[in-house]
Amino acid sequence: xxxxxxxxxxxxxxxxxxxxxxxxxxxxxxxxxxxxxxxxxxxxxxxxxxxxxxxxxxxxxxxxxxxxxxxxxxxxxxxxxxxxxxxxxxxxxxxxxxxxxxxxxxxxxxxxxxxxxxxxxxxxxxxxxxxxxxxxxxxxxxxxxxxxxxxxxxxxxxxxxxxxxxxxxxxxxxxxxxxxxxxxxxxxxxxxxxxxxxxxxxxxxxxxxxxxxxxxxxxxxxxxxxxxxxxxxxxxxxxxxxxxxxxxxxxxxxxxxxxxx
Numbered sequence: 001x002x003x004x005x006x007x008x009x010x011x012x013x014x015x016x017x018x019x020x021x022x023x024x025x026x027x028x029x030x031x032x033x034x035x036x037x038x039x040x041x042x043x044x045x046x047x048x049x050x051x052x053x054x055x056x057x058x059x060x061x062x063x064x065x066x067x068x069x070x071x072x073x074x075x076x077x078x079x080x081x082x083x084x085x086x087x088x089x090x091x092x093x094x095x096x097x098x099x100x101x102x103x104x105x106x107x108x109x110x111x112x113x114x115x116x117x118x119x120x121x122x123x124x125x126x127x128x129x130x131x132x133x134x135x136x137x138x139x140x141x142x143x144x145x146x147x148x149x150x151x152x153x154x155x156x157x158x159x160x161x162x163x164x165x166x167x168x169x170x171x172x173x174x175x176x177x178x179x180x181x182x183x184x185x186x187x188x189x190x191x192x193x194x195x196x197x198x199x200x201x202x203x204x205x206x207x208x209x210x211x212x213x214x215x216x217x218x219x220x221x222x223x224x225x226x227x228x229x230x231x232x233x234x235x236x237x238x239x240x241x242x243x244x245x246x247x248x249x250x251x252x253x254x255x256x257x258x259x260x261x
Contacts, residue, residue, distance in 0.1 A: 001030070001037040010044025013157055016143035017045070020100050023143060027150045038155035039218075045158055046081050057227055058082035059215070060138065061207045062159040063151075064200040064231025076151060077201065079211050080159025082227060090168040093260045094139065096241045102141045102162055104239050104257070105232035106185045106247035108178065108197060108204045109136040109166055112226050116208075118216025126205040126212070129222075132170035133178070133204075135247055135255040138229050139163045140236065164229060169253035178204045182250045183233045188243060195233030197249075204230035 009026060016023050026041075027033055050056070062078045088094055096102070113131035141162030144153045154160045178197040185193045201207040207230040212222050222228060239245065241261040248254045 001033065001040075005030075006037060006040045007044050009156065010041045011048065013041065013045045013143050014048040017049070020098065021143075022100060022145040025144050025148050025150070025153050026156055027152050028148075033152045033156075035152055035155055038152040041156035042080065042158050045156070046083070049083055049085070054083040054085045056081050057084050057087065058229070059211060059222065059226065060159055060161060060164075060229035061200075061211045061231045062140070062154065064207050066199070073150075077207070077210060077231070078151060078155045078159045079214060080155075080161045082161065082164065082229065086161060086163045088163055088165045088257070090165060091256065092165070093258050094163060094165075095260050097261070099139070099141050099162055100143065101147060102139050102239050103236035104245055105138045105140060105236050106183050106195070106234060106249070106255075107136050107138055107232055108181070108200070108230050108249060108252065109134050109164075110173075110204070110208055110228040110230060111170065112222060112224050112228065114224050115221050116212040117221035118213030121209045121212040121216070123203055123205040123209055126208045127173050129224075130173050130205075133173050133176070133252055134170050135167035135249045135253050136229065137165045137245060137247060137255050137257045138232070139165075139239070139257070164227075165255060165257045166227065167253045167255035171252050173205070176251050181252055184248045185234050185237070186246045187237055187239075192237055193234035197233065199233045200231035207231050
């Protein structure tokens with residue numbers, strides 16, 4: 001794909017984000033779009049946001065659970081960049097005014113104390129490089145109309161990043177079996193879903209290892225101090241103003257989030 005078109009599509013997605021509106025699926029208009037092209041578009045979109053002053057504070061792995069794959073019709077992981085303007089504090093209300101068509105995911109987040117650079121990163125390397133894990137909510141949001149996405153669409157759209165909230169408790173991963181940590185997901189006081197760490201590519205640290213190796217192939221590493229979101233442990237939940245969500249992950253802790261108009 002020509003560089004000019006890549007830049008134009010990245011600028012289009014940036015304008016959709018800043019103006020809170022959707023665009024027609026890129027893959028409908030450009031069926032020749034490859035995943036490699038999509039990551040170049042992502043870089044353009046993220047670069048525009050960084051020009052506005054946003055900083056990279058971490059990275060995310062998307063489409064790691066079968067439930068999300070089935071919901072979106074996308075059957076391989078992807079990654080995106082977490083920026084400083086995506087972060088909400090525990091208990092802070094999230095305004096729907098800055099979102100378009102959001103959905104919530106309960107996840108395990110990793111806080112790194114050491115750099116990780118692929119290739120060859122495994123689960124043990126991830127755990128050794130991790131300072132702590134915490135429960136979190138990722139609020140994914142798509143600039144692609146009606147979530148009609150193929151893998152190229154969501155990759156180009158920075159892996160459908162919206163905003164995220166970390167729990168208020170940080171726990172060492174040593175001594176925990178992250179595969180079997182069970183998650184309970186509630187919306188407005190009602191049970192919405194359950195899951196376990198194994199939903200994220202068999203082990204949340206395996207998802208982080210996948211990310212380190214995928215980025216390493218591009219000459220990019222995971223850096224000490226970064227937040228890494230390891231992927232949803234259950235199906236995504238649409239949210240609206242007035243909703244209140246809670247997630248509890250065994251051995252790790254809780255995270256709550258509420259939405260206002």
